[in-house]
Amino acid sequence: MNKRQVQKQFTHEKIIAAAKQIFIEKGIINTATAQIAEAAGVAHGTLFLHFPNKDSLVIELLDVELAKFSDSIKKLIVETSDIVTILEQYLNLIQAEEGFFSSLARELPDYKAELRRKILFRESLLREHFYRVIEKGIEQNIYAKVDITSALTFLFGTINYYLSLKTSFVQEGSVIEKFKPSIIKTMRDLLLPA
Amino acid sequence: MNKRQVQKQFTHEKIIAAAKQIFIEKGIINTATAQIAEAAGVAHGTLFLHFPNKDSLVIELLDVELAKFSDSIKKLIVETSDIVTILEQYLNLIQAEEGFFSSLARELPDYKAELRRKILFRESLLREHFYRVIEKGIEQNIYAKVDITSALTFLFGTINYYLSLKTSFVQEGSVIEKFKPSIIKTMRDLLLPA
DNA sequence: CAACTCGGTGAGTGTGTACTCAGTAAAGGG
DNA sequence: CCCTTTACTGAGTACACACTCACCGAGTTG
Structure with missing residues (x-):
């Protein structure tokens, strides 16, 4: 060069x-x-x-961030099958990008279709990964025979909800950090056999 | 006049x-x-x-809608204590205003502080109402001794999450309608003693 | 019915913002 | 060493939008 x-x-x-x-x-x-x-x-x-325009900038930025995020998730899920560890690490990842993706997610409806698709793709990717982990765990009798869809809905729904609170709790600190213990506790309760 | x-x-x-x-x-x-x-x-x-300006119009509209919604909720909760009925009716109410409030909620972060406060107030109001119903039910041994906060987080988180999907599923029909059965099922599982 | 009040009108103004383009200077090539 | 190429510059343009104001005419009042 x-x-x-x-x-x-x-x-x-x-x-x-x-x-x-x-x-x-x-x-x-x-x-x-x-x-x-x-x-x-x-x-x-x-x-x-x-x-060429502002949208292209946003999309390129999003592509880069998505690639990083996706790689981290894959690595994480390959390296461990302990649900609590996975959850903790996953929440750490979300936390690291909290500001960027959550602000993006909140602007989504006003914004362009391609962005929407990308965010949605990211979510489906994560769901897919989690699904596999949990399914495998159930087969091996590691986890309870839960309704996977409900568990994942809880996980993603809750995270989404907390992130939506972000602008309200304008104080310093991470929203995810604050709610991490309760998310992990509930997921553990849902997944681990009594 | x-x-x-x-x-x-x-x-x-x-x-x-x-x-x-x-x-x-x-x-x-x-x-x-x-x-x-x-x-x-x-x-x-x-x-x-x-x-005087666009914001005032939005706020007046929001006030009117909030008042209507709040009245409906109060009436609903006074009239019945069966959790499934309450849930169903509540979801019907959300559904009726789905477009308006959900689009509002999604625009929130970009928008003005007073709007944010109003939406938040509405949510705290609903949580409060549900909290009372469930608490009373537990006292009377109608419902399981659940972690109320978890149950409500699930409910509001899930609804929030589904509404956030709305712009992606642009097809006709209500998002809430689509997911109503699974929300009710999970809430019932959480609340009713085995 | 004349004088006045007041709700409504719509062309106009100011502002914020995405995007352009004629010009500049440094890098590369013969 | 000069000519060309190219990344960069920033004042300028076009546009969309919230908000204004001089004017109008129907309604009210004495």
Whole structure:
């Protein structure tokens, strides 16, 4: 890579990093492209050399984050079959991206179809993984013969619900962190045989 | 009331009705004040004679709807103590306003603080009512000695979750209707002693 | 019925924002 | 060393939207 290409890629990454940061703080709709450019330390116009429009920027950012997240989940599920450990780690992952994905999820309906599809894909992926883990555990008599769908609905529903509270509890700290113990307790109660 | 006052009130109500209709269809942020005026059959400027700004219109509409909803819930809970009936009726109520409140809830984070507070108030009200019903039931040995908080988290979390799916399942029909049986089943399992 | 009140009108204004484009300077190539 | 290519710049454009205001005419009042 020559000097120009290096510079170009550097700028590209600066913009994405800045966008992620501001989106977490203010949400996507509330962030003007000019602000992203300013935060990235480039001219407003530069942004549109790297992305044809704001949506493309959001989608590329989402793709990158989704890939990271998906890899972490796969790794996690391959490495352990203990439901409590998986849950804990999973909640840690959610927590790390809490601001970004939850703000995205909340803006979803106002936003474009492709974003919606991506978020939904991510969720179906997670459900699928969990489903397999639990199913295998049941076969091996590790877990109780629960209604898997109910258990997963509880898990995802609860997380969704807590995240939706986020803007209300504006205090410092992670929403997931706060509710982690009760989520784990309930999932354990649901899954482990009495 | 003289002719002028009647006319004024009529216009006021026309605007609110039109606003509700369009908000359900397109969400609040995506609806321009000019469109509301057009749908109401009044001039754009007329809207601002009746409401100082768009937010006030939203808040008045929300107040009206909240009052209706709250009354229905109170009545429902006074009239019956059978949890399954209460749940069914409650889900019917949610369903009737599904479009309006769920679109509101989804836009919340982008929107103004007072709206957030009102939605939150509504939820705390509902939780409170349910809490009382279940608590009373437990005292009278009607329901299992469940962890009330978990049960309610499941209920509200799940409903929230299903509503968040709404824009994805754009097909006709109510989201709540679709998931009602599984919500009721799980709540019954949680609440009724084995 | 003349004078006045007041709800309604809609073209106009100000603002915020996504996106453009003519110009600039540094890098690359012959 | 000069010419071309290219990433970048930032003032400018187009547009959408909330909100205004000078004017109108029907309703009310004495």
